[in-house]
Amino acid sequence: MSGKPQDIVISQPSTVDGSELWRVARDSRTLDLNSSYAYLLWCRDFAATSAVARVEGRVVGFVIGFVRPTDPETVVVWQIAVDGDQRGRGIAGRLLDNLVSRLADQGVRHLETTIAPGNTASIGLFQALTRRWGTSLRQAKLFDAAHFPDDHESEDLYRIGPFERAGARVPA
Secondary structure, eight states, X not given: OOSSOOOEEXXXXXXXXXXXXXXXXXXXXXXXXXXXXXXXXXXXXXXGGEEEEEETTEEEEEEEEEEETTEEEEEEEEEEEEOGGGTTSSHHHHHHHHHHHHHHTTTOOEEEEEEOTTOHHHHHXXXXXXXXXXXXXXXXXXXXXXXXXXXXXXXXXXXXXXOOOTTTOOOO
């Protein structure tokens, strides 16, 4: 990177971004990698509840989520990742803020995600989201490691909200 800060552009993904989401997830070496086909479908069917970050036209990060069918006021963040060379620039936080801003105007009041207890970076990311939006966070055990058929850590549920409509309040 040059000395000049590069602009970060956040937008909804399209199917042409699917392979790049797969690449970012693969290169993260921390996410459970879905098939490339799954990321393509996600960009087609869940673009409204997802976002991508681009620097100079290249996808450098993403957040993918869905609205819970049994609770239309809750978006579930499935995955969030940022390229290694772009970390530390606040991209993950901006992706989440973009998602919450868009969805709060559509009636979404809460965000849920699951995080393994040892994933301190993700825990910090969602705690920071809670502070920026001036709302609350509840944590509870969701799945023990024994629930998984493979070698997988337990997953805790994080529920954040309620969020105000973005038009009324946008975080600093």
